[in-house]
Amino acid sequence: MPGNPNEIKLVNNAMANATRRKIMNFLNEGDRTVEEIGAAAGKTMLDFHLKLLQQAGLIELKGDTASLSEYGRNFLKGKEENEQGKGADLSQAKPIEITEVRQLLPCIADSSKFRTIANMAPPPGGVLKVLEPIFPRGRYSDGIGALIIQQNEVITTIYGTGKVTITMIKSEEEARSRLENLKNTINEAIAKGVAPAPREKVRVEPLEIYKYLPQTNCGICGEQSCYTFAIKLMGGETSLDKCTPLKEPKYAINLEHLQVLSAYI
Ligand code: SF4
Structure with missing residues (x-):
């Protein structure tokens, strides 16, 4: 999946x-x-x-x-609900529950951390797009029909189908606590019944970009160092795909973070 x-x-x-x-x-x-x-x-x-x-x-x-496949069916269902949910407020949305924490797997990028898969019900569908502003670093992706939220090292992805993945967590206890907070935050917004106001832009610093780059100063991107690349990325003078080392599996989580941060540059 x-x-x-x-x-x-x-x-x-x-x-x-x-x-x-x-x-x-x-x-x-x-x-x-x-x-x-x-x-x-x-x-x-x-x-x-x-x-x-x-x-x-x-x-x-x-x-x-x-x-x-089951995922294919849910994917189409999520897309359909997203279409219906465009421009919707939260007045018809129902409070969500975390129904299942299915798996706790080692993270690809750091085997000392875990990745968990959970389920929320009812499936939030297009409501996710409306919820985006309540998360300071949340980005709704139309491509996958999911809300991606970054909180420091941790990335949470909520799909319209109700599937939730959380990466880079330390334990099942942390996963459950994050899921509980997520549920409460979403339900508080649903209880208000209106779409949250558009959020202020969250400022991204070059150092934050640099933190997730490979930091090898290999020069493949055409820059002298990773820090120069970070500054140029902030200035719109280069693009993330120029750093090809990021495509290596060991940098998968870094790339995920950088993609979320790019939305705030
Ligand atoms: S290609 Fe990536 S790792 Fe290499 S110098 Fe540029 S930013 Fe750093």
Whole structure:
């Protein structure tokens, strides 16, 4: 199930193509044979499109039949609710509960820390977009239908489907405490029944950017040092993708942080 930046990228890539979106919508009506999909969405590069959707975890292929995976179904449902939720206030929203803390896995970037997956109910759907301003460093991503919140080292991602992931936590106790705080913050906003006022821009300092860069001063980005890169990034003179070392798996969490911070530059 997509959660980390690489997996999210696979989903974004898969859904960026009109034929693949057409296939997803077609499968939303029920399981179909590859031949039926070809007749509805076109046969050109059909195997390639199906493979990409399968790799992104959106569909399942069994023999000659394709069907939406559970994640694929929830993804489409979340997107639909997001569309409906555009411009909505919170008057119709229901208080949420954390129904399940499913897994506690070691973090890819730091094996002394954990990543947890939980569920909230009812699924917040498009309400998440309205909730964005209550989190000082929260960013709603239309691409994945999720609200991404940064609090120091910890990144919390709440999906419209109700899935919640939290990275870089120290223990299950911390995970439960963060989930409880999250629930209370969201429910307080829902109890008020109106969309929170747009937040003030949170200032990002070059040192904060620098903290999450590889700090190797390798020069691949064309800058003399990582700190120079941080300053230029702040000034809009370079872009995050120029630091290619960040694509290495060991920097996955750093990249996630930098992507959130970039929204505030
Ligand atoms: S490519 Fe990245 S790691 Fe290398 S100097 Fe530039 S910012 Fe630093």
